[in-house]
Amino acid sequence: MNAQDTSAQPKPDLQPEIAHLLLIDVVGFSKLLDNDQIELLEELNQIVRSTECFQTAEAGGKFIRVPTGDGITLVFFHSPEEPVRCALEISRALQEHPRIQLRMGVHSGQVNRVTDINDKISLTGSGMNVAQRVLDCGDAGHILLSGHVAEDLGQYRHWQPYLHDLGECEVKHGLRLHLFNLYKDNLGNPQVPEKLKRPRWNQQAAAIRPVNPPRSPKFLLTVALVVSAVALAISVSIFLRRGSVIITQVPATSRAAAWIPEKSIAVLPFENRSEDKASAYFADGIQEEILMRLSKIADLKVISRTSTQHYKNTPGNLPEIARQLGVAHILEGSVQKSGDAVRVNVQLIKAANDSHVWGDTFDRKLTDIFSVETEVARAIADQLQAKLTGREEQALAAKPTNNPEAYDVYLRGLAYTLKTDNTAANALGAQKYLREAVRLDPRFALSWAVLSYIDARGYLTESLQPTVALREEARQAAETALTFQPNLGEAVLAKGYYHYACARQFMPNSSRIPEQLAYVARRRGQWDRSEAYFIEAERLDPRNVYLLTQHAISYISLRRFPEALRKLNQVLDITPNDVDTLATMATIAQAEDDLPRASAILAPLRPAAADTQALEAQVYQAILERRPAQIISRLEEILAKPDPVLGYINGRLRFWLGWAQEVAGDHSAAEGSWRQTRSELESFLKDQPENYSLIGILALTSVGLGDKAAALALSERAMAALPIEKDAIVGPAPIEIFARVAAQVGEPDRAIAALEKLLSIPYAGPMPENVPFTPALLRLDPMFDPLRNDPRFQELVASPEPK
Numbered sequence: 001m002n003a004q005d006t007s008a009q010p011k012p013d014l015q016p017e018i019a020h021l022l023l024i025d026v027v028g029f030s031k032l033l034d035n036d037q038i039e040l041l042e043e044l045n046q047i048v049r050s051t052e053c054f055q056t057a058e059a060g061g062k063f064i065r066v067p068t069g070d071g072i073t074l075v076f077f078h079s080p081e082e083p084v085r086c087a088l089e090i091s092r093a094l095q096e097h098p099r100i101q102l103r104m105g106v107h108s109g110q111v112n113r114v115t116d117i118n119d120k121i122s123l124t125g126s127g128m129n130v131a132q133r134v135l136d137c138g139d140a141g142h143i144l145l146s147g148h149v150a151e152d153l154g155q156y157r158h159w160q161p162y163l164h165d166l167g168e169c170e171v172k173h174g175l176r177l178h179l180f181n182l183y184k185d186n187l188g189n190p191q192v193p194e195k196l197k198r199p200r201w202n203q204q205a206a207a208i209r210p211v212n213p214p215r216s217p218k219f220l221l222t223v224a225l226v227v228s229a230v231a232l233a234i235s236v237s238i239f240l241r242r243g244s245v246i247i248t249q250v251p252a253t254s255r256a257a258a259w260i261p262e263k264s265i266a267v268l269p270f271e272n273r274s275e276d277k278a279s280a281y282f283a284d285g286i287q288e289e290i291l292m293r294l295s296k297i298a299d300l301k302v303i304s305r306t307s308t309q310h311y312k313n314t315p316g317n318l319p320e321i322a323r324q325l326g327v328a329h330i331l332e333g334s335v336q337k338s339g340d341a342v343r344v345n346v347q348l349i350k351a352a353n354d355s356h357v358w359g360d361t362f363d364r365k366l367t368d369i370f371s372v373e374t375e376v377a378r379a380i381a382d383q384l385q386a387k388l389t390g391r392e393e394q395a396l397a398a399k400p401t402n403n404p405e406a407y408d409v410y411l412r413g414l415a416y417t418l419k420t421d422n423t424a425a426n427a428l429g430a431q432k433y434l435r436e437a438v439r440l441d442p443r444f445a446l447s448w449a450v451l452s453y454i455d456a457r458g459y460l461t462e463s464l465q466p467t468v469a470l471r472e473e474a475r476q477a478a479e480t481a482l483t484f485q486p487n488l489g490e491a492v493l494a495k496g497y498y499h500y501a502c503a504r505q506f507m508p509n510s511s512r513i514p515e516q517l518a519y520v521a522r523r524r525g526q527w528d529r530s531e532a533y534f535i536e537a538e539r540l541d542p543r544n545v546y547l548l549t550q551h552a553i554s555y556i557s558l559r560r561f562p563e564a565l566r567k568l569n570q571v572l573d574i575t576p577n578d579v580d581t582l583a584t585m586a587t588i589a590q591a592e593d594d595l596p597r598a599s600a601i602l603a604p605l606r607p608a609a610a611d612t613q614a615l616e617a618q619v620y621q622a623i624l625e626r627r628p629a630q631i632i633s634r635l636e637e638i639l640a641k642p643d644p645v646l647g648y649i650n651g652r653l654r655f656w657l658g659w660a661q662e663v664a665g666d667h668s669a670a671e672g673s674w675r676q677t678r679s680e681l682e683s684f685l686k687d688q689p690e691n692y693s694l695i696g697i698l699a700l701t702s703v704g705l706g707d708k709a710a711a712l713a714l715s716e717r718a719m720a721a722l723p724i725e726k727d728a729i730v731g732p733a734p735i736e737i738f739a740r741v742a743a744q745v746g747e748p749d750r751a752i753a754a755l756e757k758l759l760s761i762p763y764a765g766p767m768p769e770n771v772p773f774t775p776a777l778l779r780l781d782p783m784f785d786p787l788r789n790d791p792r793f794q795e796l797v798a799s800p801e802p803k
Contacts, residue, residue: 018472019064019111019127020149022074022083023135024048024090027101029070037070044100047093048072053086064113066123071102073131075123080108080152084159084182087143091187105135106182107146110476112439126442126480133171137179137196141189147178148479162188166196263384264301264327265348266308267291271334273343283335284418285411286344286373290331293377295509296395296489299386302509303327305418307543310574322351325542329357331380340366340404346376348383358383366404395489401447406440409433410447417454422546423610424645427463430454438477445485452477452494465647467687511541515550522554525728527762530554545571549581553770557729558762559802561588579607583614586621587768592801593776595625609638612649613769619656620768624780628660635660648694651680655697658704663782674704692722692730696737696766708745715741732763736773740783751784752792759796775799 026044029037048054057063057076064075076082087104094100109127130146138144145153145163153159162184169177183190267290272283288305295302303325311321318330333346347359358379362372377396381388388396401407413433419426434451438444455474458464474494481491493512518533534551541547548571555564565588571581582601589598602621607614615638622631635657642650658673681698688694699714715738724731735754742751755773764770771777778784779797787793 017077017111017113018108018469018476019123020076020078020080020083020108021106021111021127021131022076022086023068023071023105023131024074025068025071025103025105025135025138027103027140040100041067043097044072044102047097047100048074048086048090051086051089051093053082053089057082057086064123073123073128075111080106080149081159084143084145084149084153087182088184088187091141091143095186101140103135103138103140104143105131105138105145106143106149107131107134108148108152108472108476110473110480126438127476129442130177130483133177134179137169137171137177137193139189139191139193142193143182143188144193145180145182147180148476150178150180164190166192169196260322260326260328261301262328263299263386264303265294265329265331265380265384266303266322266325266327267294267305267331267333268308268311268321270332273334273336274338276337279337281412281415282337282342282408284415286335286369287333288414288418289370289373290333290346290376292490293373293396294380297377297381297386297388297392297509299388300381300384300509301327301540304511304541304544306511306546307541309418310543318349318351318354326539327351329384342366342369342372344372344376348380366408369407370399391487401437401441401444403441403444406437406444406447409440410437410444410450413437413447414450417450422457422461422463424463425610427454427458428645431458431464438480443484445481445488446490448477448481448484449488449490449494452481453490456494462649462693465684465688466691468689469687509540511537511544511547513537514540515547518554519550522557522729523727527554527558543574545574545578545581548574549584552584553764554729556584556588556770557764557772559591559772559774561592561802564588579605579611579614583607583611583617584770587617587771590617590621590624590768590780591771591774591777593774593779595621595780599625609643609646609650609653612646612653615653616656617768619660623660623663623782626663626782628664632657632660632664648681648684648688648691651677651684652693652697654680655701655704658701662704670704674701677701678705690721692718692734693766695721696734699737699741703741703744711741711745712747729762729764732758732761732772733766736763736765736767740767743784743787746786748787748790748793751787752790752796755793755796759799775801 024044026040029040032040054065054074057074057078063077064073066073066075074083074086076086083106087106090102090104094102107127107130109125109130111123111125111127114122114124134144134146144166150163150165154163162182164181164183166179166181169179171177179196181190181193182188267287270283270287272280274280274282291302291305294300295304307325322328322330328351330349330351331346332349333344335345336343342364344362344364345359346362348357349355350357360376360379362375364372374396380386381396401410410433413430413436416426416430416433431451431454434447434454437447438451441447452474455464455470455477459466459470459474464470478491478494481488482495485491489510493510493516514533514536518530518537521527521530521533531551531554534547534554537547538544538551548567552564552567552571555561555567565585568581568585571578575581582605586598586601589595589601598617598621602614602618605614605618607618609615619628619631619635622628635653639650639654639657654673654677658670658677661667661670661673678698678701681694681701684694685691685698695714695718699711699718702708702711702714715734718734718737722731722734724735736758739751739754739758742748742754755778758773759775763772765772775797778793784793
């Protein structure tokens, strides 16, 4: 185990879960006599246990009920509809028990199971806290919902007439809640709660308003386009504003001189001078926190960390580095941590002549480390004469948490997010520590925001298992961050990553904003707009290998292979011999019908199972060459000890093994591999019902096992899970799976129709990863052997290759 993994380990009973909570409270309970209290609670328990929702949830196994003295807490895990249905059932049953007056509150949020002193399950967490605040606002008969729950229910037409907006309000500890009142027929209480009639409640209207039905797709698309246009306008305005500031000409080695804004800076990696080398995470974290504060200053151009982390702490040629990064100034620093004492040294350097501009040494206790980050950022702004707005001043001085232990754990998690590779190990490490940080301080908005970002990125890239629970945690974490700090740029970014929104006004120097907009435009099929955003993001983050790789993937999807190779070569200049980058270059060669070039790239590689892209590229190369013997033994070696962290990917690799065995002529071995593949993947499908990639591999596996009906049904299910109308870049991938299935099961008309469509559009293909079909791949791929004699197929493979 890595040294930095030995502390702050979450306890087994503190793993957070997304829950849908129904809190029930007896109104006037404390005024009853003891005997009456006991009788009433017994009667209430019987009513609650007799409801259909309670019995169904209890039979399902994953359900918690907790007595709360004067009420009950019911915790559901399947759907936000469960607690609401249960509340209505209880209200209906109470019509025959008029002496029992209840109020109920419903919220979806994160909870932790804990064991009390009597070894019984209890609950903590932000979800419980917010649910309690919702409940506290009600009177007898009320069923109040948080805005989160109402938003979820509002997507269903049958709930819309019964959701009534009460507006936004402020409750205990300054928390602001948006509440809705649920009532229908004679169930619930249609009156405005007494607490909401007080002046401190900010209701949006005097009358209670129903929830508006969901907007039409056309309206949403219009809104999305307007948001994107506004974001682009802001980007242009910021660029033009910077164009008017003083610029410095820096000597350049290229023909064109580089013109660089004077108010520009890059922060190089801070040196860890602690005796304990495992404290490197702390130096990385302090550098990132200073950088984050600087990036909130709109009057500065600030280069992202992903472009600076490849340099040393104190490199030799600062003018050249500054030219590469496009900045006039460099900040260097070091951190020394000993116990609860920290020393931070920083110096600001003018890169053109390598001259010292400003420097200082800060000695602080861990409890006061935030003041260093603020002072450094403010001093740099002063030195560069950057003008600060009032909001930017507040952002510089912000203290993310009052809990030093939570902050230390947060920095450990942050260190994983700063690593170059978006691997499962890094994503899980970040997730573990960020979860622990918010457990230690449930109001730690910044940690909630970063957790949401890691979850969302892991869900999209499958570096984390893309379960429904992970998707829900990403949403809840972003919303929790915004609840505690509505103007926190990182929280807006986290919600934006989940909902593809824009946070430009809060983070004017964040390359992630145009980067995310590039992804949004790409998924909408707006390829030119996406490229413009990629260019803007690379201006702020020119050495971000993930960003450059994604830009290359766009070019690959468009079959603009020479431009893709130029981007990939940029990546190799920064991270030489990167396995995934080399594998991507090889798959381009395959798509261009240059198997010798692909083989020359792939042959020296020895990827592990976790290097899935490179490993599958090697397998596909062997299949295209129809010489799979060597790769079969390699796959068997890897799958003899499958890595459980890879989840369903192990089953995907086993499918590839079966395909290689089939191409080698060993039909019996292939059938055995595919039977095991189906067994493994079906177990994952329950938790990942919308994972189109998993469903697609199951479809192809069913083809191998001769189950035509299952193969077609699964391939159609994959297309329904990710329709092309919702995702222009990945949505066609299930269509490719369908084309492969149709070709194999004797449906040539459907296969060729799908292939004709795929060859006419850009997309990121599933096999090999990210590469769309080309005529060359159709000529080489054995799955299309059944179509070789069809004149329509022959016409497709004879069509011009992309140039």
